[in-house]
Amino acid sequence: MTKRTRVTRQKTAKIADVARLAGVSVATVSRTLARPEVVIEETRMRVLAAVRDTGYMPNVSARNLRVRKTMIVLVAVPDIANPFFAEVLQGIDDTLSAAGYGLIIANLAGSPEKEARYVDLVCAGQADGVLLLCGHVMRSPTRDLRDARVPLVAACEHIPHENFPQVTIDNVGTAREAVEHLIELGHTRIAYLSGPKSNILEQQRLEGYLQALRETGIAADARLILPGDFTFHAGVEAGQSLLALKPTARPTALFAANDEMAIGLIKTMHAAGLQIPNDLSVVGFDGIAYADYCEPTLTTIVQPRRELGAAAAAELIELMTTGKAGSPKHVKLPARLIRRDSTRPPPKRPGGIHRLARGPAKTAQ
Amino acid sequence: MTKRTRVTRQKTAKIADVARLAGVSVATVSRTLARPEVVIEETRMRVLAAVRDTGYMPNVSARNLRVRKTMIVLVAVPDIANPFFAEVLQGIDDTLSAAGYGLIIANLAGSPEKEARYVDLVCAGQADGVLLLCGHVMRSPTRDLRDARVPLVAACEHIPHENFPQVTIDNVGTAREAVEHLIELGHTRIAYLSGPKSNILEQQRLEGYLQALRETGIAADARLILPGDFTFHAGVEAGQSLLALKPTARPTALFAANDEMAIGLIKTMHAAGLQIPNDLSVVGFDGIAYADYCEPTLTTIVQPRRELGAAAAAELIELMTTGKAGSPKHVKLPARLIRRDSTRPPPKRPGGIHRLARGPAKTAQ
């Protein structure tokens, strides 16, 4: 009574089954699949027919064991739900999967336990290479990713003092460019909405902000540097802290270390009845898709997100295939300021409180 | 002159190295790691010390081959950059990685070649189970995912006529609820911004829309069903097509099959000088984070995104561990309508053109 499935094997066929069916040795089967040109037409046909009939697929674990490769890359990402990383991942996926690699996504989510588990995975030979989007070399209590002697490439966040390839943009320069844009519009009281202090991107973008002020002779004001952590919510809080200031004490422009915070801040200002950019110009950073969806559309530094991922992936493939270890090159991809609707010259308040401006405050030019 | 790294082995240590160093057999090493209680204290200490000294980690490929498991789950997702899926993925990752599984993300991106490659991976035993977020059973030109005889669970999009577990929400019922909300507010000319016709979610949400109209005696109007494809851009285009209508012919409310389209549509209406919800009430679907960030905040059906992922993952773990095949249960998680700022009663236009309403047009109640 048991309905027997027709030709299908109970368990998946192995190479020996195919060999038996085709009347050849396992070596010939393996060769037929790996280098068809070395086996003569007639044999090849018999083998391929047997492969089809059995539904044979070479077992990945067995092959991995033998050839000491897995064709898998581990990608460490701080937060998979962050749209910026999601877009970088697309670029990585395009390049890597075209080259036949699969990717394991290590969503670190700030959890040291997760991080440790993934380090162990890699040390145990589960991946042929690792792509770090996370700003540090992963570690577990007992070991470090470098112990795995596996090709490593970092992207997006530069990791200083390491001798593996890295792919980023010029964070300092583009941040400076963003602030210069505000200065050119005539702003002099420019706030900075920062990321977590320990983050290298934060440090670089802050540096760019300070450089822009310095080179135009605007004194930095510590009270205009607002704490943040790259989340929408941090933007909301920063907005509230601006609203708590006397209107005359408020900055006329703000540079946010990323788009999500900028969007949160704008929303909070709107809720309080202020207009962007009329009451406050805002520049973001990253160029996530929503920066162009929100209202007003966000002036921001657009990072080439897919390209960053693709370039890093290409670099890693190079490393994995040629084994040419430790070319510590640091690729920088171009990123540009896109002017949209969230910035404009400051309102002309003749008796304004531009007390920080050294020279006569420039107006729109 | 070559700086010799101290104790570190040149190549990663294998179990035989540990055994030699500890003066025991490989079996004892393996047992010490797998079932410490069966080996006496003194031996165990020696072995653990040797493990530490060598930095030994069991090779994953070898173990996988022997025990016929990989502790890897493949997650098929239509588009990794879609924020809805990103949040579902978080739930999946939480549950799966806590249980010791790694996940390979198959970003299908509408590419049959990619899909085929992943099917082959699974058939080749690269994964212990598969989570389908993609609304269909994956296939390659020659085979079907079912050929792999691997545990399967579908989430988010129901796949009809399959006997594996599925975890979704009640799409028909919640879509109906969304439209009922508009009707309760007094709307009778309610448009529907649809997804791709072939998509099961689209079919279910359309059905909910039609049910709500039917049960309240409002005739459906094919001209109020706008084509879409779940993207922001489709929302923009739908907005433009609404703007092309004579103002009096426009609907007073719109139900979008997902949030991204709703947001695109709202943006387009704003650009044309219309107010949401004053000139048009809008309800979305999904409850992505940005639905609460945009302006006005979006009334929408909030899906329990993390929970969907977590529940599906739990279901899959059950299947993978107990091997209890084919429990075709269909879990439905609750989803609720969240009323925010994008909906309100229709403007009172005494001589309005509610020519489609059967009974006397209800007004806000």
Next chain:
DNA sequence: GATGAGAATGTAATCGATTACATTCGGCAA
């Protein structure tokens, strides 16, 4: 016809773990 080159295929070692089964050993009861 003998010889050798080269092509096609086969045999068996190998990758590194897990684990069934075998062995050793100590202690206790008869």
Next chain:
DNA sequence: TTGCCGAATGTAATCGATTACATTCTCATC
């Protein structure tokens, strides 16, 4: 003393592929 039992450990088979090396065979050449 012998024999047996159970605990601790060792030996070797096994997972399923790849591939170095061995073998066989064909054919051209002398």
